[in-house]
Amino acid sequence: MPAATGTRRREIESWLREQVIGGREGDPLPSEAELAEKFGVSRMTARQAMQSLAAQGLVRRQRGSGTFIAPQPMHRHSGPLMSFTEDMKRRGLSASSRLITAELRDATAAEAGALRLEPGQRLVSLVRIRLADGQPMAIESTVLTPDCVPVLSHDLEQGSLHQALRELGRQPVTAVCRISAREATGKESALLDLPRRAAVLQEQRVISDQSERPLEFTTTNYAADRYVIDAVFTLTDPAPSA
Secondary structure (H helix, E strand, O other): OOHHHHHHHHHHHHHHHHHHHHOOOOOEEOOHHHHHHHHOOOHHHHHHHHHHHHHOOOEEEEOOOEEEEOOOOEEEOOOOOOOHHHHHHHOOOOEEEEEEEEEEEEOOHHHHHHHOOOOOOEEEEEEEEEEEOOEEEEEEEEEEOHHHHHHHHOOOOOOOHHHHHHHOOOOOOEEEEEEEEEEOOHHHHHHHOOOOOOEEEEEEEEEEOOOOOEEEEEEEEEEOOOEEEOOOOOOOOOOOOO
16 A cells, blocks of 8 residues: 555544544444545545444444444443442443343352352352343343342342342452453344344453352353453563573
8 A cells, every 4th residue: 555545544544533532322424435535535545444443343334324433332440340230320321130030049060169059059040131221231140159049039120239238248349250252142142132243251250248258150241342341450570681
């Protein structure tokens, strides 16, 4: 690509990025023909600039309709781990859940190990779709130690599970998390209203209470284009050579 063409493409990208920052989700953006005329370039150069932003997830192109500002994912930053309800409330959003299952059942080997239970011991199992302002954000599968069975009588769709646990005298205090990514299953895509072969961000965590006893083992599968987990690491300089 000639240097002049590359410079013009970057100029268009910069201008489009400003429109995304200053606009709102779903706002339309100029067509390739309009961009080509505005910046005095070929439609190919305008198309490359638009494709670059699409690859970054900033815009969505709809065949026959045009190009629009894409919804931006929520970011969860390093720091105190809040419940989904608390996190959404902090963002000014209404958190709710769609309850799929709520039952007392036998623990799997992995669940028993995470909660320090005997294999096959009964535990509380909840599966919920977590929503923000009515939009599905994640599928959350939670198991709790058997003494938490009273939470099954609480409102688990509009209420907070962690608040229900606090009322039982079990205060969620520490969490150990593992994060990975994978392709959503067909069922997950349907529940989260995702396109085929979309990605999910999977977070598994074990939460312990104020007595350092395991309380909760949860696997949460987030719609990866709607939720991002940020991490901050400190880099240590290598020891100087002798």
